[in-house]
């Protein structure tokens with residue numbers, strides 16, 4: 430059991446600063462509704478109904494990427510889920526933000542602008558350094574308490590996650606409580622049969638970093654997505670290169686190629702790579718290349734091929750447990766959903782213990798008409814949940830535990 434204080438322990442009529450994780454897929458510049466809104470709405474609604482003044486902080490995307498946007502659209506989606514007004518101010522801790530915080534009445538809710546738009550949020554640093562930023566020193570005195578509900582961002586040492594718990598009494602929100610319980614229980618579970626992890630998505634650095642530490646927990650990895658292309662490149666295939674202004678591959682290759690090469694050399698038998706990949710042909714249709722056919726990368730590969738899905742299917746069906754982190758393709762586009770949906774459907778049809786994680790990936794379940802009840806746990810955390818599997822501590826969670834002890 431976690432040993433942190435929860436929102437049940439908050440003094441009455443508190444002014445609370447709440448960290449959520451509303452990081453969402455962005456399409457045409459707009460955030461897309463997903464489980465993160467629905468799950469965090471519970472914490473926000475409880476706080477407002479209890480009569481606290483509720484100020485919310487969250488991030489969206491990463492500077493330099495297409496998904497780095499304002500949170501204006503997020504406020505509207507959250508309001509629908511909370512069934513109360515959620516005001517928005519396009520400022521994080523400047524004069525406008527401070528004025529909006531100070532004008533809030535009991536039971537009202539305000540969302541501040543994307544924390545990553547202020548320089549103090551990134552990069553990662555110690556809690557002490559982050560607590561000493563202007564961001565934290567300006568906002569903390571306006572509040573009685575800090576609530577962290579962002580389990581899925583708890584692996585990041587950013588100001589909104591590790592600075593405020595040193596400056597204010599700190600509590601866990603409902604999502605923090607439930608994700609912590611579920612993910613630590615999973616980390617302690619033992620399985621009678623093969624344990625498989627499906628690894629994909631765009632955050633290759635996150636997943637490759639922990640794959641090493643999962644030796645002993647995971648018997649085999651089925652790869653796809655950007656992470657899978659980097660492994661194919663490590664195995665000598667000319668894929669995984671950035672095309673036309675994309676920045677998904679080259680930096681992550683530089684950061685990870687040594688680990689990729691050493692995993693392939695030391696434990697290549699546990700790594701299953703795609704045998705074919707899908708791309709968009711000149712007519713805008715899905716087309717596939719076998720890996721053997723690819724001798725020069727001229728296409729952007731957007732999914733694993735149908736042959737790969739056929740090879741992964743029996744490996745999933747004979748597993749005692751399957752963990753999913755990251756999509757095998759750009760499933761948001763139906764043409765490139767074959768890998769992600771094929772793997773999720775195979776998991777849903779078997780009795781294995783299964784966890785699907787990640788804000789983006791877990792969205793494929795409802796997008797393609799699957800039932801959440803067919804999976805043991807659908808986590809809104811991706812990077813945080815795979816770190817929990819390795820037993821690696823999450824800095825923001827450790828600070829909540831320390832706050833409860835003091």
Ligand SMILES: Nc1ncnc2c1ncn2[C@@H]1O[C@H](COP(=O)(O)OP(=O)(O)O)[C@@H](O)[C@H]1O
Pocket residue numbers: 454629630631632633653654655677730731732754755756757758759760761786787788789790791810811812
């Ligand atoms: N080959 C690919 N090229 C570009 N994007 C991809 C590729 N394969 C998967 N993706 C994208 O990866 C995203 C999910 O990855 P990621 O953000 O790492 O995971 P999560 O948020 O689920 O933890 C999906 O939205 C999907 O569109």
Ligand SMILES: O=C(OP(=O)(O)O)[C@H](O)COP(=O)(O)O
Pocket residue numbers: 450452490491581582585632635786787788789809810811812813
């Ligand atoms: O979406 C998130 O993580 P995830 O993609 O691992 O689920 C979190 O909001 C963390 O975002 P970040 O990986 O840009 O720090």
